[in-house]
Amino acid sequence: MKKCFLMAGAAAFALSVQVAPAIAQEVEDEGELKQDTIIVSARKKEESLLEAPVAVSAFDSSAIENLQLESVDDIARFTPGLSFSKAFGRSTERPVIRGQSNVLAGVQFGVESGTAYFIDGVYYSGSIQNLDPNDLQRVEVIKGPQSALYGRNTYAGAINFITRGGADEYEGSGKVRYGTNGTREYSASLAGPLLPGLTGRLSVRDYEYGGEHRNLVTEELVGQESTFSLSGVLDWKPVESFDSRLRVNFTEDRDGALPLFLQTAEQNNCLPGYRSQAFWSRSGSTNRNQYYCGVIAPQPVQLNTGPDADGIPNLIPGVPINATNVFLPRAYGLTDGTAFDGIARDLYVVSSISTLRFGDTGWEMGLLAGYSDEHLKTGYDSDHSPVNFFLFGPAAEPFFANTNRKDIEDYSAEFQLRSPQDARLRGMIGLYLYDQLINEGDITFANP
Structure with a gap:
């Protein structure tokens, strides 16, 4: 509960950054704006965030600094309708706006997420998790079909990073x-x-x-x-x-x-079938479930990214140390894989x-x-x-x-x-x- 409360408070702060100019404009007798208004270019023209007739979330330089936004992952935490995941480190990422994406985006060649990155309005095709946050003047997240104005791969939305000049x-x-x-x-x-x-x-x-x-x-x-x-x-x-x-x-x-990390088939808990661990007779398993239903919990990291440190194979449930068949001639090895x-x-x-x-x-x-x-x-x-x-x-x-x-x-x-x-x-x-x-x-x- 404490974590949820803190995140809600931060989201409320981010919202106050955007609506504060409107409140200030209403209370000023002379109609003069005492606070800086966030200017966006979501429609390829500069206009006030409050006047833009599109669904856009914007973070100016002060919001980036106050919220300590270090990556696109942090931006997603404070942007309604935007989610972000990095499937395989800082080389594969999936920005998703309003749920419009493909599970193979960034993994299979030619499959894109439908949300594109732009730097100063110019299309950017690579990973953007290494972008220097201190070099940003503003970040705009444009949601919905209006983002088609930006061009390639924007049927769901676009994220435009405007740099300092x-x-x-x-x-x-x-x-x-x-x-x-x-x-x-x-x-x-x-x-x-x-x-x-x-x-x-x-x-x-x-x-x-x-x-x-x-x-x-x-x-x-x-x-x-x-x-x-x-x-x-x-x-x-x-x-x-x-x-x-x-x-x-x-x-x-x-x-x-x-x-x-690996969650093995030995932990499957629903829908028995031929893909189960027990279907492989050499496993010694009696678990005939072929799917796992529920939240996957973190498991120990056991990767063959170098020689085995102690010279003793790290066993996983359902795969005996002497496991062999036509497809698995040597189940375990102690060398770099x-x-x-x-x-x-x-x-x-x-x-x-x-x-x-x-x-x-x-x-x-x-x-x-x-x-x-x-x-x-x-x-x-x-x-x-x-x-x-x-x-x-x-x-x-x-x-x-x-x-x-x-x-x-x-x-x-x-x-x-x-x-x-x-x-x-x-x-x-x-x-x-x-x-x-x-x-x-x-x-x-x-x-x-």
Whole structure:
């Protein structure tokens, strides 16, 4: 009950951040707004959050700092209708808005969740859990079909991260954070004018989390996270009718083995059938249930991510130490069962946003372009257990290992022509181009 009370209080605080300007506007005699109003761009135009006729949740920089939002997972905790899960560490994530998604999103090639990420309005295809929260000016979560205005993969919604830009005066900020389980973070940002009409910002972040779960096979910690990121922004406004932003970002992730666990068929408690543990005569089990009904409780982590520390196999219920059949020639092994563990990612992202206004007519032309180059290696023990055998010899990939590498390049470009947005009849027309190239291969002991 205590946890629920604290979360409800935090949600109420997040709501008060959004509705406070409306309350202030009502009580002011002169109609002057004493508090900052949250401006959103959910409809590809800047307007007050209270005036936008779309379902959108917004967090400005003060809310991000006060609520200590460190990731998209934290944002989901304070956003009604948005849920988030990371299936396999910081390489696979499933943002879901209003329940519209697919269980295979992020796991099976070509299946997407229906909720897309954008940075400054430019489509972002990779994992966003490593985004520097100190580099954000605002986060907008657009829900429902109105998000189709953003384009690709947005039938359920869109999450737009608006980054901090340059500053007209020199300013700097820094942050140091320490926590349990080896958590530490150092970040700094410097912004100011560079040339007439040109301002810039440089941000750097170093984050590390030491993990809190221990692998009983190797007796080592698992679940570590490490990120180093560097980003630069140039804002250029040579004349009143034109402005442009160029953003360049580099991110390096180095995460440890994922803290996965196995709930065995011996714990199944409903619907007997041929998939049960007892159906395999060698198991010695009498449990004929083939499904588990209820909440899955955490189990010990026992992964073959390295040599067995004590030289004694870690047994799992229903799999005897001498278990063999045509499909399982060696049930247990004491050697490393994965050619690569964890996540290694090097990511380069470049984006450009330009707007040209045609005098005082209200007509605008916009051009958005993005490029990303990602080198990703992931590896985990996909049976989540100490069972370990090779089907084609110890130099090949183990049968229950999921280790691969990807080289991914993304290109996107969008052209927009907008009519005066304050007119009763208004519109926008545009063209959008997106292209992605993926080279993928397995990581084996013979070819790491």
